[in-house]
Amino acid sequence: MKEAKRKKEAAGTFPDEVLERVVGMIKSHKDRSAASLVCKDWFNAERWSRARVFIGNCYSVSPEIVTRRFPNIRSVTLKGKPRFSDFNLVPPNWGADVHAWLAAFADKYPFLEELRLKRMTVSDESLEFLASYFPNFRAISLLSCDGFSTDGIAAIATHCKNLVELDIQENDVEDRSGSWLSCFPENFTSLEILNFANLNSEVNFDCLERLVSRCKSFKVLKVNKSINLEQLQKLISHAPQLVELGSGTFTQELTANQHSELENAFSNCKNLHTLSGLWEAKALYLPVLYPACTNLTFLNLSYAALGSGEFASLLVHCPRLRRLWVLDTVEDKGLEAVGSHCPLLEELRVFPYDPFDQEIIHGVTESGFLAVSYGCRRLHYVLFFCRQMTNAAVATIVKNCPDFTHFRLCIMDPGQPDYLTNEPMDEAFGAVVKTCTQLQRLAVSGLLTDLTFEYIGKYAKNLETLSVAFAGSSDWGMQCVLNGCPKLRKLEIRDCPFGNVALLSGLEKYESMRSLWMSACNVTMNGCRLLAREMPRLNVEVIKEEGSEDSQANKVYVYRSVAGPRRDAPPFVLTL
């Protein structure tokens, strides 16, 4: 394996084996990248000793380049489509198909163990291929992917004898049946992580129960809606060692006996630190969870439409909570309870229960957010959907919690001003970037002028990801960001008045970024062509849509790549 790597040891240098050993201990991708740039020896030590590779944009590099550089990879993480594809802004069949990668891996990494995919297209054939050609395969995680059905999952269950992890999360999967679960062989015992919350079809419960019983190292179990409370009780009785649990449907008519059995089962789960699922959870049944909540650090209630009352009662029992995802049905009162009971909270995500209902008079407001900020001073990650906000509130919030690294505020009505003063929300985001010096990720919303972007460019020196929608006044806004944020890696913009001048002001910048997305802005084909001509190492792609004017570039995706223009672009994607 080391072939002609023996070289004369110059005085003062390490033998290759030692160097490789040392560099092999570096785990962080960033550190490894840095090490690889030191000199040729270090470059080689790094590439030979690397076991995991993370590819943030599958088109930035080719399978050939990756396999040539890194001969010993066991774990691959691949991300495909632009993030706005999650919101239907990217047409189907755009690309990011994993198959070419799998074919290369079958050849060069036959001992591949782990594959983590995000926003990739994965067909059943690919899953079958994966199941057949990689005898050591142990872990698969699919997040926000599409193109496959439960048949593909069945292939994995059938053939991967050493499977440890099967994690199916929030994908666009064709759910044909739950029979995939029955494909795990009866002598199969290695599973530790199983997440099928994404799938709705009923599975064979007896099979599931036997599976959980015989896999003694089960750590993470997230079932789907078809599993009821009675079944859940049986499952967790077999696996009290669980560290993460996703329940099924959390409502059922239970007898007193069943109720207390369920309570007991939960009290025996001493190691639980993550809880999710809880579809249709009702106040009546939540108390069975209380004994299991003592050590809970992550509570995901984003599919349980709880009201403020039962939510507050639950929170009393979760003093160690660090991450919380909820629906806005808990309202401001619920958020006050968060502020009161969860002093260790670091991450809060509030999702809208009913994003399209015009007449809703509930949901959360700035007052709830304020309450959280007073009680949870360690808060550093927020994703907050609301229908009203004020500049003053945001300023106070960041004063209370200056350590924000991720601030994603979504005022759901596009272009909505401060509802008290009727002014733009510029000062809100100005306060965020001025106060939160460690800010890495920012999503802005509401009525915003170029001033917001002036602030961002001037103060957000650690900003890596910026999402902008329905904001800005002119090209100047985008220019401020491109000229001002040295660490910017991902910029995604939609429905803003930024045109060619703005686009082209980033000429020098885009090669230091992962990608730029601009849709429904004022960019033209000519502007894109100019960019493509000036920067040959960027891929400038325009997604052409039916009925759009020929000269307008309605959807533009620009990214750096060492693999050149992609060869699998569908007809509606023009590479300039």
Add this chain to the structure above:
Amino acid sequence: MEMVTRIGKFDHDDDHLNLRLGLPGTSEAREKQAPSLGSRTSNKRALPEDAEDPGSNSKCSRTESANADSALPTKTQVVGWPPIRSYRKNNTQSTVMKTPQSDVAGGNNNYVKVSVDGAPYLRKIDLRVYKNYPELLKALESMFNLTIGNYSEREGYNNGSDYAPTYEDKDGDWMLVGDVPWERLRIMKGSEARGLGCA
């Protein structure tokens, strides 16, 4: 990955899902709305007209407010906005279980009152029992002893049937049963119905 098409979104307590059987050709039965939310191909971006930001004018000029005809408020009918994954949207909505009638047990039914023109009393059916429109229509046919016939996208129920099933959506418009994919029908909250028959 299509956007959820929403029809008849009901707010709170006293909104109605009304199934009505009427003769085809009546104006209510014929009225057809297509408030498809976030259609990808028809740039439906309706930005709020009262936005104070002068910069937004440049956006407005490119907006085709294709929803100008529909009665649904257009403010938030923008593709991919708010930015929530389709999976989350679909799965949160389907947990709607607020059925206010007293005869609903455990929130597992979706009862709807049905009335027919000329019939002496109303009936109640549980929509959850039916897997698709043909089943529902057959049940209605046998319940009321009449012919509805088959649904066709172009002609509705005009093919030799005496009655056409309609329902009243949130805006008070009478909609022809069958236009919305069955799965989407399931996300409606069941509540009091006041369907009736021919013109």
